[in-house]
Amino acid sequence: MWAALIFVALPLALIVLAFKIKPLVPPDQTRGDAMGGARAAGGMFGSHGLSPDERSVREDTERVRLNLEDVKTRG
Secondary structure (H helix, E strand, O other): OHHHHHHHHHHHHHHHHHHHOOOOOOOOOOOOOOOOHHHHHHHHHOOOOOOOOOOOOOOOOOOOOOOOOOOOOOO
16 A cells, blocks of 8 residues: 555656646746757856857868878788
8 A cells, every 4th residue: 555655646646746836947048059058068167158059050170081001911
């Protein structure tokens, strides 16, 4: 009886209560930081006060070229 109360009824009651409770902090309304990385980094390292980029831009990087001509073969 106690096991059913503790492992079934109590978790269900807490889940239902969690959906009914209003959050203490309003949800983040900013756009451009879907995963919340800037907010997490601001909490750890201090906020820089800049808004996140509206869209991400790919970096212009050069392709890495692998040259194995100077490597001696085992033999």
